[in-house]
Amino acid sequence: MREKILVTRSSMPSFEEYIDEIRPLWDTHWLTNMGVKHQELETQLKDYLSVPNISLFSNGHMALELAIQAMGLKGEVITTPFTFASTTHAIVRNGLEPVFCDINSEDCTIDVTKIEGLINDRTSAIIPVHVYGNVCNVEEIERIAKKYELKVIYDAAHTFGVKYKGRGIGCYGDASIYSFHATKVFNTIEGGAVSFKDEEFGLNLYRLKNFGIRGPEVVDGVGANAKMNEFQAAMGICNLRHIDKEIEKRRKVYERYIDNLSNIDGIKVPFVQNDVFPNFSYFPIIFDNKAFCATRNEVYNNLLENNIVSRKYFYPLTNTFECFHGKYDVGLTPIALNISKRVLTLPLFSELRIEDVDNICKIILNTNK
Ligand SMILES: *Cc1c(COP(=O)(O)O)cnc(C)c1O
Numbered sequence: 542m543r544e545k546i547l548v549t550r551s552s553m554p555s556f557e558e559y560i561d562e563i564r565p566l567w568d569t570h571w572l573t574n575m576g577v578k579h580q581e582l583e584t585q586l587k588d589y590l591s592v593p594n595i596s597l598f599s600n601g602h603m604a605l606e607l608a609i610q611a612m613g614l615k616g617e618v619i620t621t622p623f624t625f626a627s628t629t630h631a632i633v634r635n636g637l638e639p640v641f642c643d644i645n646s647e648d649c650t651i652d653v654t655k656i657e658g659l660i661n662d663r664t665s666a667i668i669p670v671h672v673y674g675n676v677c678n679v680e681e682i683e684r685i686a687k688k689y690e691l692k693v694i695y696d697a698a699h700t701f702g703v704k705y706k707g708r709g710i711g712c713y714g715d716a717s718i719y720s721f722h723a724t725k726v727f728n729t730i731e732g733g734a735v736s737f738k739d740e741e742f743g744l745n746l747y748r749l750k751n752f753g754i755r756g757p758e759v760v761d762g763v764g765a766n767a768k769m770n771e772f773q774a775a776m777g778i779c780n781l782r783h784i785d786k787e788i789e790k791r792r793k794v795y796e797r798y799i800d801n802l803s804n805i806d807g808i809k810v811p812f813v814q815n816d817v818f819p820n821f822s823y824f825p826i827i828f829d830n831k832a833f834c835a836t837r838n839e840v841y842n843n844l845l846e847n848n849i850v851s852r853k854y855f856y857p858l859t860n861t862f863e864c865f866h867g868k869y870d871v872g873l874t875p876i877a878l879n880i881s882k883r884v885l886t887l888p889l890f891s892e893l894r895i896e897d898v899d900n901i902c903k904i905i906l907n908t909n910k
Pocket of ligand 1: 600601602603624625627628670696698699719720721722731732733
């Protein structure tokens with residue numbers, strides 16, 4: 542049997558490059574707490590992502606949780622259930638109530654025509670997701686947020702390096718959260734960041750990732766510990782040197798999938814949106830069971846039998862999780878529910894070979910034949 546192909550494979554620098562990057566840590570013995578590597582990566586990322594300010598974190602989830610806390614939100618937050626567990630959990634763990642808005646069937650981001658109907662006097666923010674690297678309708682979200690005086694925090698975990706109308710994606714909204722998890726386009730092993738506009742918010746955020754410590758003898762926030770350490774930052778510095786090349790390789794894989802699958806009845810392939818500079822982070826396909834010969838689950842199982850691991854991203858929806866049993870009505874997000882049963886995210890990483898892409902597509906097309 543062929544070697545197992547997983548849905549993603551972490552990008553890594555050469556062993557020697559990483560060793561050179563961490564060698565100075567043996568001189569300084571400064572391993573964490575915003576050291577030299579941390580500061581260096583922060584400066585480089587601010588520039589690469591073209592954002593006004595950025596703060597690094599131990600992971601993307603803590604970045605989101607603490608960004609919500611630093612924003613001082615209350616009551617209800619409008620979000621979508623078509624996302625990774627982290628988005629919804631970060632809201633709930635802050636003692637806030639998620640209010641689930643449906644997605645649009647075009648690009649699977651929040652359906653902006655349904656947001657205003659969910660706003661009431663307890664609503665304090667909108668937390669949309671740039672899902673699969675697709676950019677939300679940021680203009681309409683900004684208009685609504687202004688009109689009702691709501692904060693906007695984007696879950697931009699999938700949009701590392703994405704630009705919209707020539708601006709870094711993290712320039713939109715009050716803050717955006719990135720994930721640098723091993724499985725993402727850019728990784729620091731585990732890691733994350735928040736980009737933001739307001740300096741006062743930035744100070745709050747900085748304090749909250751370090752126990753709420755303001756000064757040597759002053760602790761004035763109930764913070765957590767979510768600092769990125771020097772080994773993570775060093776990995777980031779190395780990976781950032783190669784990121785443009787990596788994204789270019791992803792583009793080749795993405796385009797090969799498009800060539801193979803775009804004219805197949807019953808399979809909807811992703812597309813690059815207008816005015817968007819993409820990162821080719823995911824390749825989700827959506828099956829139409831009347832037109833295609835097999836269901837999503839049959840294709841998933843067939844790939845698995847051939848040692849190829851795809852993912853049902855995003856199934857199940859977060860508003861159907863067991864931990865929320867009976868709390869939310871999934872009937873209020875029918876499009877998200879429908880797509881979650883038909884979507885399959887195919888393997889996509891820079892080292893995936895073109896022959897493997899062709900083979901994956903062949904297996905998909907031959908399911909049930
Ligand atoms: C990966 C991811 C996160 C969480 O990031 P971690 O770095 O794994 O904590 C949050 N939201 C979305 C949509 C993600 O895909």
